[in-house]
Amino acid sequence: MKKITRYAVLASIFFLNVASMCSSDYDSTSSTDFTPIINTVSLGTWRITSFIDSDVDETSHFTGYNFTFNSSNGKVTASNSSNTYTGSWSITKEDSNDDNPSNDLDFNIAFTSPENFVDLTDDWNIVSRTDTKIQLVSVSGGSGGTDYLTFEKN
Secondary structure: OHHHHHHHHHHHHHHHHHHHHOOOOOOOOOOOOOHHHHHHHOOOOEEEEEEEEOOEEOHHHHOOOEEEEOOOOOEEEEEOOOOEEEEEEEEEEEOOOOOOOOOEEEEEEEOOOOHHHHOOOEEEEEEEEOOOEEEEEEEOOOOOOEEEEEEEEO
16 A cells, blocks of 8 residues: 555656646746747748637638748738738837736737738737747737737748
């Protein structure tokens, strides 16, 4: 009986230790280092795999567009076989009380046209980041709607 108890305790310690080490999400509340995010985004091209605008799936508006984030001039370019649109992007530390968490890094995107791309204009909170996927969220101030935006590397 002692042997079974000992193994159960050792197994519990092992699983707790492993669980504490496994986290692929980017914790935007504890980091102010922009460099890893900038390096990830500025390499290669990206596509929007999900854009939910206040519970409405608008992902199809961006089908076929590749996004290039230029770190040297802060420009983002979206292009497909016939159109190219240019906007701006940046990463900033947001420490005001306008969002939650209030001490995080924001992924800022701004387009002035066309209308579908203007919908991307926001200071997005970074939910998670890997080398191939960035998930963003924005809670609207007035209407309280929540928007979700996901970029995946091509």
